[in-house]
């Protein structure tokens with residue numbers, strides 16, 4: 519995915535996990551950019567599907 523702040527592209531697995539110390543829940547699913555630590559909202563499943571489709575086509 520692409521960071522909405524600095525434009526850096528990273529894998530969701532490489533993202534720093536969001537508020538680990540968040541007292542409200544066991545994580546809010548936000549993906550932190552490894553470069554600037556901006557908290558990106560997770561991509562909706564629909565967007566991920568479309569991206570996979572585009573990859574398959576070989577855009």
Ligand SMILES: [Zn+2]
Pocket residue numbers: 521522523524525526551552553554555556
């Ligand atoms: Zn960033």
